[in-house]
Structures are given as C-alpha cells and as structure tokens.
Amino acid sequence: MIRGNVMVGQSGGPTSVINASLVGVFKTAKDEGCKTVYGMRNGIEGLLEERYIDISDYIKNDLDIELLKRTPSSFLGTCRYKLPAAAKAPELYGRIFEILKKLDVEYFFYIGGNDSMDTIMQLSEFGRSIGSDIRFMGVPKTIDNDLDKTDHTPGYGSASKYIATAMKEIIRDAKTYPNDSVTVVEVMGRNAGWLTASSSLSRSEDCMGPDLIYLPEVTFDHNKFVEQIREAKRREKAVIVAVSEGIKTRDGKYVCEANKKSNITDAFGHKLLGGTALYLSDFLTDNLGVKSRGIVLSTLQRCASHLVSRRDITEAFMAGADAVRAALAGESGKMIVFKRISNAPYSIVTDIMDIREVANKEKCVPKEWIVNDGTYVSEEFDVYARPLIIGELSPFMVDGLPRHLFIDK
C-alpha cells in the first residue's frame, strides 16, 4: 500500500535515545509504505526556513539504523522554539501548512517534551480549523520524566542508568580517602526530582548509595541541611549528597541563584540553572569546616550514549513506531504514552492520549515517595525506577571511541 509522505522533527533538550524514536518513526513509516520520510532540521524552527532532509539519504541499511540508535543528541538537530498561539500569528501557521502541502506531507511527528507537545497541540488544532487532513502525533522524549499521563518517558531510563553508574563510581572514589569529606553531586531536573531520585539506584550489594538526596519537590532549608550533613558525618567519613539543580528555598528562589551574576532565561522563559553543587560545597566548608567537593553531572546525563539502558532504547523505538501506526490508523492530536502492566516481570504497553491532557503539564515525584524528612526516596521509587535501567546496548567502537551517525551539513 502506497501512502503519503512523513515529516518528523526533534525538539527540546536531546537525550541518549531520542534517535531510537526517530528510527522507530522512519523504519515503521517505510515498512508501512510511506513514500518519503522527511526530517526537519532543528525542529519547527528549521522547517519554517525550509531546512529538511530526506532521511533515506542517511539511513541506507540496517547497519545505519543500529548506528543511529547508538548516536546521542538529536540527529536532525533540535530547537527551543515556542510557537505563538495561532490566533496571534496565523501567517506563521499558514506558512507551515503551505510547506507541508508542497511536500505532500500527510503525517507529522514531533519527538519532544512537554513544551514540544504544545507545538503538536497548536498545529493539530489549527489544522482542524482549516480542514487539513494532516495527522499530528507526539512522541514523548525527556530525561526529566516529567510528562503527565505516561508511566515514564523515553530517555529517563538511560539518564538514570548513567546517573546511578556515575554515583557508584563517584562514591567509590570519594570513600577511598581516609579523610573527612562531603561530596555534593548536582543532578539535572528543574522542578521534578526524578533524575536526582535515580541516584538512589546506585544502592546495591556493593554500594551504599548517597547518604542524602535533595529533590526540588521539597523546600530546601539551609539550617536543616547543615544539621543533616552533621548527622550523616557521625556515621560516615565521606558523606555523599545528591542534589537537584532545581532545589528552591522557602521564598521560591533557586538555591543556585545565590551564586549567579545574571538570570538568563531560555526561549521558553525558564531560568538557566547551575552552580548548586559548587555553592553548597562552599557553604558546607564555611559552616562545618569540612572539605567539600561539588560535582556537576552536566550534559553527559543526556548525551552519554556509550552507557544506555537497552530497555529504554527498545521503548524509545516503540514509541516512534506506535506513533506512526496510530497516525496511519487516523489518529491526530495525540501522544504515545506507556502504561505499566506489571513490575515483576516488568511489562508495559503503549496507548494514545489526547495531547491536551499532556501539553504544558509537569509530573513530579509523588510526595509519599519522598521519605526521611525529605532527604531520600522510598522503596516504591526503587520498584518503579529500577526496571528502567536494565540491559545494555554496546556502542560500536572504532579506534577506541564510540561511532556516531551524523549529517554532513
């Protein structure tokens, strides 16, 4: 069966598995008979400039498919472009539909987080209002795991695996010295503490895990923090603390703002965070006289594709593939979600969800999963998160380094 063309894009912060979703869209669309699968460069921002590729020019065989699964960051390039409301910029929307029409695009897929799902919502609503037949589907992606209505998001499992592995290694490194010390490890996560909570997964037969975990869901109190560190130091020479970059004090200010000269915001109006670990380690040295080191896991959390969760890769592919199947079945204005069937054995299925239920919403770590006076996560979190980091996908090593697929611009 011959079908129309596909346009697919990637948006927002990249992940280690966002290209597995792209492969899922591409391969399924081709298998199902779609003629051309276009990839927009740098998301909707590039589409507006008519920058796109025919993905078949880059994925020529099954080896390319496997290589792209192992390539971190957004293969097509990404953007942080926020579409204005259609009522405010009808000519912009007209332009997008004009470009799509010119390319005979019938199916449109956007791989992204909650901000990007807003784009799908706007486009599908505008399309409906002008009687367009183009189907718009969202493919979830974010290491932050903060999308609503889905059990978890592709990208979270691999970021968690990286964080838990790095924590194990950092803990082993810190505890090898005989001296007293506090190591403060800063983990990504603006308002949702899912990633920081994953540091607890380092706890295993051969590792105690971090001593204290501070999530953005809990108001941060400097005095309590000092007391909790002092208490932990009674048990351990080398204390290890995981903190979210997004922890805030009672007045609603980010802890890291105390350290910042400026308050730059991104295109979505989010303040740029960073510096929490360094600020807190200086703070501890000043207040407890203890040697303290701040470690920032930084962007490697989202791009360390040399260490991914096999399960995450498989599910990311599945999310892309099922978005295509849903669109071909006539769905539009929806996003693929995961529903968990059971924990042991781990089993999920995909479903589709109205995009309005998802866009612009944030899912945080449930209050009842945060324990020890806000300094750790519960067994329930462990049962939820541990299955997501299982399994490996070996990188293709060439001359000692992981090989990636890339667009020669």
Add this chain to the structure above:
Amino acid sequence: MIRGNVMVGQSGGPTSVINASLVGVFKTAKDEGCKTVYGMRNGIEGLLEERYIDISDYIKNDLDIELLKRTPSSFLGTCRYKLPAAAKAPELYGRIFEILKKLDVEYFFYIGGNDSMDTIMQLSEFGRSIGSDIRFMGVPKTIDNDLDKTDHTPGYGSASKYIATAMKEIIRDAKTYPNDSVTVVEVMGRNAGWLTASSSLSRSEDCMGPDLIYLPEVTFDHNKFVEQIREAKRREKAVIVAVSEGIKTRDGKYVCEANKKSNITDAFGHKLLGGTALYLSDFLTDNLGVKSRGIVLSTLQRCASHLVSRRDITEAFMAGADAVRAALAGESGKMIVFKRISNAPYSIVTDIMDIREVANKEKCVPKEWIVNDGTYVSEEFDVYARPLIIGELSPFMVDGLPRHLFIDK
C-alpha cells in the same frame, strides 16, 4: 619455591586501572610462591596504624580477579600522606620497618604517582642505611601522565578514552542547537596538559573535535582567548573549547583563582583547583555576549571504570607483575617504566628505572607538540596518544549497573 611476604599499597589520586596493577602484584607474587600478600589500607598512613588486610581474604578465585580489574578507585584505600625526610623523623621510619619485620615482609610495592615515588625512594634509602633486606619497588600510576622516564603511565589511557568519548558526546550535544554558543570543558591536569590534549582524540571521521585546546604549558592570556574564540565563532555556531584546570596567567596565578574564595592546599602543598570552566564561560558571556556553558569532567575522569582502555588495563597489570619479578630478582629502589618499541604496530616493553630519576619530577607536553599559537596539539601527539585508548573491557553488569569488588570494613 617458598618466598617471604609481600606488602602492597596504593597512594595518591585513584584511577580506573589502579586495581589492575594491584591484581598484577597479587597474582604474580602468589604465582611466584610468596606466602602472604598484605595490602595496606590507605597506603603508608594506614600501615603506620597497622591497618592492613590479607588480600587472599578478598581475592578467592579468578572471577574476583576479573572483578577487581573492573573496580575503579583504590581497592585498598589511598592517602595523600607525605613521609617527612628520614633525618627529621627517624622514629617514624623505625616504626614502619618494625611493622614490616613483624609481618615477615620481604617485598614492598607502592602503586602511585610522583609524590608516592618519593615514599619508595625514602624507604629504600633508609632501608639501605640500616642494612634491611626488604626490597622496595614503585609501580607507576597516574591519569596525569606526568611521570618522567616512562613513555606513559597506567591510568592515562583510560582517562584519555573517557575524555575523548565524553568530548564526542558533548560536541554532538552542543552542535544540535541552531544557536550560537561556546562550551568550555574543564579537564584535569595541574601543570601537565596530557589529559587536556587527549580531548583532541575525539577528532575522528564523525567528529570535528574541540575547536581550541588550552594547556597549562602555555601562558593563558585573556585578551588572546577572547580573540581566538571570536575567530572560531566565525567558522562555527557552536564553539567547543577544552581547558586544563591548571592554566595560569603571566603572573603565575591559576586562572581559576580569580573565582576562588580561599586557597586550600592538600597534604603535598598543592593548591586545590577547580572552577576554571565556569569562570571562563562567565567571562565569555560578559565579553562577547555569547551564550556559554562550563562543563567540568571532574572525578569521573579517574573513576569511570565503565569505560576503560583494554590496553591500559593490560599494561597496568603488567606494571604490577613486572615490579614483583624485578623485586624477586633482587632489585630495590626502582620503578617500572614503559619503553615504546614502535607506534605501528604499537609495541612497548617494561624496564626498571632508579627511583631517584623519577621521584618528584614532572613531565609536561613537549613544546613542539603544541601548535596553532598554543591552541591545539600536533599530529605527533595524536600518533603518541591514540594507541593508548584502544580496546574495551566490558564491565560486569548486574541489574543494569557495573559491579565492583569492595572491602567490607
């Protein structure tokens, strides 16, 4: 043949392969008939407190050996303890030899960097002065690669592989955005730029590598830096810069000192560094108005055992094994060194070197390997370093995380 007992210790900053050297000492000593192989906890500092283990209590079979090779950081614990000169503290030296005599130790091995080799030098000289038969051998270890008289040091290859891999992933992450940006990646290395130079190894068929590399061997000039970034921005939207934490300005001050509240020093009198990348990224935003991000690779450079160089692991084992063979042959006051026989095919042999030739000396990147007005390294560096990152050793994954061998204290 039955031989006397062995004492082995690990000192200074840990690496991903320091335990492979420990395994090399242990296995070879046992194979050669040594009775007990003791491991001092936290190096010479722990020995003075009579804290040691019988390593056979922990390595019981070949699986344990393989697991220990895959365990980062110093299995026995480490220290940064500097032995005073024997003339100033004869009772301390008397104490050490008394403990060694009590345990029937005939062979003493210390795995460490240039500061630790000073310990071997002092002990072997004191031993000679009191007519002791104990043999003292140094096993080289440092990610910094700054030991003199050896082609390279165990630990450097794996740290380089981690840095080059992380750089590839960071570059891919940074270049996925359509916006102008500068990413400043801070690499370890106080006075020697070997590790920072390794960021250039990320350059391969699928990666351009960093645009600029700043080593501590070159005096850092803020004005030149701004000009060089401005120039790079003409060619690339997303500019990537690798900087050593130890870069200094003309007045001999570390660049990161501008950002520091205090100047803490460690037991060897070295200033604690850090903050260079964040300082420089703020500096660029202020001076060029460009979005800039600082990334610090931090301690993962020395403890990310989930990604090691197979060649480095093999050579680290060999350094430990050959130190034992040399000691059994009667050598003392020496360190194992590597001599390169050829680059293609890569081939090295070990040799022994008088410890006085090595201790307290630092080897820097040769001036003639630093090119582009001090902003890159030459092809000669590539030929030298690339063979060191070849090959992988898969971690033993349990429930999605690398497993480590540990001492249940």
